[in-house]
Amino acid sequence: MNTYIGVDVGGTQIRVAIFPETGSVPIHQERISTRNTNESELDRLVSLISQLWPTEGKVLAIGVAAPGPLDSKAGVIFSAPNIPAWVDLPLRQVLKDRFCVPVALGNDANLAALGEWKYGAGQGHHNLLYMTISTGIGGGVISDDHLLLGEHGLATELGHVTILPDGPLCSCGQRGHVEAICSGTGIANYVAEEIQKGIPTRLPAKPRPTSKEIAQAARDGDALALAAMDRAAGFLGLALANYLHIFNPSIIILGGGVSRSGDVLFTPMKAAMHKYIIDPAYFKDLTITTAALGDNAGLLGALALAQEIQS
């Protein structure tokens, strides 16, 4: 039986899965922690793929999802969170030379979009907008059945778009990005600052509340937590209205921990989208939903990418 190999490199773990030629249920998969003091991360990745290499049939292609920034077209990782040794690493060429099969590399958020499109909440759509909202914010877009990549595969950095000049500081060093306001980090930072100012809340000052705790406190009726969710959701709705004007998708899929906040996020977010939209035509045939694949989105996106280069 011929197979595809999907690889998902994350900040905490590396996953490798063997998929049959058709279908998306792995025949076999393994995960190891990304960091290990004795061996280089690249050696461990290569030896994990070797261990799982099927003894029967042909491996048609390997797809790899990795955290950006990376050039998916050149197959080069510029840098990777938690793997300091991976600087300007030509990972595609390394794996191609070692395993002698076609290899494709993609940004994890782009590949999660591809995974949700092929195997998850976006099946059957032709124009899809995916945003993952957790510690940071990443995005991916399918436009007329094409993954939007740009010249060097650096497109759809949907978290790093300025919506509030001189706004809160972002992880990237800029100010007022969608990520700086609407990510879990942005929500937690806002609440910590408000607590510092003496705004009353049932949330403790220490340990610093997480965005998950803040969403729970909002569902329990805490006024500061509700204000924090309202603020993040309002800006998220503004950002999504911008993205409707830019991409005109038929489905918006929200993934990541913050997307599991429920109505305290979705109700004010949808109200803001309606407030900021320039024409109701953008809501025609539009589905707004949450991601279906959870932690598997990147791995299934890597599979979809491997299938694409092979076809």
Add this chain to the structure above:
Amino acid sequence: MNTYIGVDVGGTQIRVAIFPETGSVPIHQERISTRNTNESELDRLVSLISQLWPTEGKVLAIGVAAPGPLDSKAGVIFSAPNIPAWVDLPLRQVLKDRFCVPVALGNDANLAALGEWKYGAGQGHHNLLYMTISTGIGGGVISDDHLLLGEHGLATELGHVTILPDGPLCSCGQRGHVEAICSGTGIANYVAEEIQKGIPTRLPAKPRPTSKEIAQAARDGDALALAAMDRAAGFLGLALANYLHIFNPSIIILGGGVSRSGDVLFTPMKAAMHKYIIDPAYFKDLTITTAALGDNAGLLGALALAQEIQS
């Protein structure tokens, strides 16, 4: 000889051109004013096409550029500036029924992008961002050799993206859009307000200075005019940095009257792009230039569209 027909419907004039099967130099073209009290605009458009209809060979397809909002996929114009009778007009079907050849309809800014890509400043590129900056702001994007349209052809409304919440009022009724700040109207509004406040300038309060006069005054060293161009250029640079993060193009083409302002626009705009970019990789292989086709961009885009549906 077989031919294509290109049509450009504007607020002030309608143009129809007959193109040879290969090449972009029209064999024949005519223009009429859009408004006329005696006859409907649609009848006049149809009769102009009929008049110019080639007596020899076959018309392979008709491409039509029209001002938005329109559904390019359904071929329907929702409304058209200066043509109040065109509400939910199925123009593609009307022309198809009348002339019995394939017809395609596109938003004028999208088709200007297509025209610049096929026949203008963007030839040879695969990832192109086009913005026309005049009274309003429109945009078009080519991504991996595909015109980005979205589900109903409403994508790339690059002027109607919020970059300054609660900022100046836009023509669409929203606030803080790129168009509200960076268009000719946005620049002229800003200067008019500053003159009202008593800010010293050589520009007259009446008649209200146009953005062209403001750009000239800036080149002549007028402090208010320079501040106005700096402000618009700074926000334009911020918007373009956003679009680099979103589309990662290899060329940015700026068209429209404001793009002819010269260094008083381009110098602060480029400085702002560098200030707001998250990674210098976005400037790798990036060309920033002005449009090459002028008023012909829409018509040549209509030709390119006709060629696409035919191929």
